[in-house]
Amino acid sequence: MSDQTVPRPSRSQVRAVLASCIMGTTVEWYDFFLYGVAAGIIFNKQFFPADDPAVSTLLAFATFALGFVARPVGGLIFGHIGDRVGRKRTLVMTMLIMGGATFLIGCLPTYSQIGLFAPVLLIVLRLLQGIAIGGEWGGAVLMSVEYAPKGRKALFGSTPQAGLALGLLLGTGVFAAAGAVMSDSAFNAWGWRITFWLSLALVVVGMIVRLRVMETPAFRDMEQGDGAAVIPAKELLADAENRRNLLLGMGARWIEGVAFNAWAVFSISYATGTLDMARQPALLGVMAAAGLLLVLIPVSGALADRFGCRRVYATGAVLAAVAPLLVFPLMHTRDPWLAGLGIVLALGVLYPLMYGPEGAFFAELFPVRVRYSGISVVYQMSGIFASGLTPLVLTWLLDRAGGGTGLLIGYFLLTGVVSAICTLLIRTPGERSSKRSVRSGQGSSRISSASTRTPGSIARNGIAT
Secondary structure, three states, X not given: OOOOOOOOOOHHHHHHHHHHHHHHHHHHHHHHHHHHHHHHHHHHHHOOOOOOHHHHHHHHHHHHHHHHHHHHHHHHHHHHHHHHHOHHHHHHHXXXXXXXXXXXXXXXXXXXXXXXXXXXXXXXXXXXHHHHHHHHHHHHHHHHHOOOOOOOHHHHHHHHHHHHHHHHHHHHHHHHHHHHHOOHHHHHHHHHHHHHHOHHHHHHHHHHHHOOOOOOHHHHHHHHOOOOOOOHHHHHHHOHHHHHHHHHHHHHOHHHHHHHHHHHHHHHHHHHHHOOOOHHHHHHHHHHHHHHHHHHXXXXXXXXXXXXXXXXXXXXXXXXXXXXXXXXXXXXXXOHHHHHHHHHHHHHHHOHHHHXXXXXXXHOOOOHHHHHHHHHHHHHHHHHHHHHOHHHHHHHHHHHOOOOOHHHHHHXXXXXXXXXXXXXXXXXHHHHHHHHHHHHHHHHHHHHHHHOOOHHHHHHOOOOO
């Protein structure tokens, strides 16, 4: 990070920033993953009816994936705005777009009421969700990391990451609660809509908190110095080291996106559809995992500050790759407690090792002038294949394997190996500067040593004078 010339913020300002970040990401992830839960339970039947249930689920998960396709667009749009005019203003816009789109999803008529217009409108609103979250994540992470004191960047960067756990906990919790207090017919007819309308209340609270915070010290320092980049994306791609870190960052994130969406989204459809388990135990298992995830994300951030982001993240990638070897057998017992334990282990215990340090790890890859654009591209572009396609890919692999899990486990192992290698190959600008300084220092030493040698000593070493 750059040295800061602007005054350091007070503790109350820092607390307000962290509160705004976690509140904002909670709203965004609640909205985003509420759709994921509904896709395999409600939308496949009401918006994409088909003779084959597998086809309806595939279509519903395809629209889930579209949100991830839209995220890089949002990352580029809001990354540009965030690098040009600041993090705070950008985050206000993303929250308004996300909340409005989610509320409107709850108002949509179904396929039986308006035909093809129903899935079309659903897709449009899903794309708006993707654009909004594409700009939200990078800004929230930078607000936290760029306010962090020395030696606590990973811990501060894990704060908005905890919003994912809260959003998932709220999304699955509200869905489970609504399903528990009303009959299946009432829930399927109109009860599910309430879960989407609640987003509006969360947005109001989030906006009140977010409007109170100041711009980050790093961005204000940059404005007082060289100023903002004219075209951040162009400047980002012009540098070879930035391009290298973009590719390695996307590769490093592959298993992280696969792991989260496999256990938080696909596992619910897998448990209820393939294993014929009740819906409530699957939702409760994901809720329990989200609760533990909320606790362990900051713990893993603190571990990354102590042992290094790369080391902790790589460890998490390897463990996430082998987790299905234990989790799928536990789910196949069809025992609600054992199935829930498997999800809690994979999502609540192992996944935080990647997600906790991820914000600070990726933020360090790029200089301040292009940082919003850089981390947004890494996170959101990889989100297409790492996250959005995961439920679709796993559903397809499951069908190809005739209900077996061998291909699914192979997919986890492949993505884990790729991510671990990319993580170990990443070099931050600070590391590259240190290496250049060391090489420069060694060169100066050699020159200095040679200049102090006497003619006799040179001759004795066999060097002609």
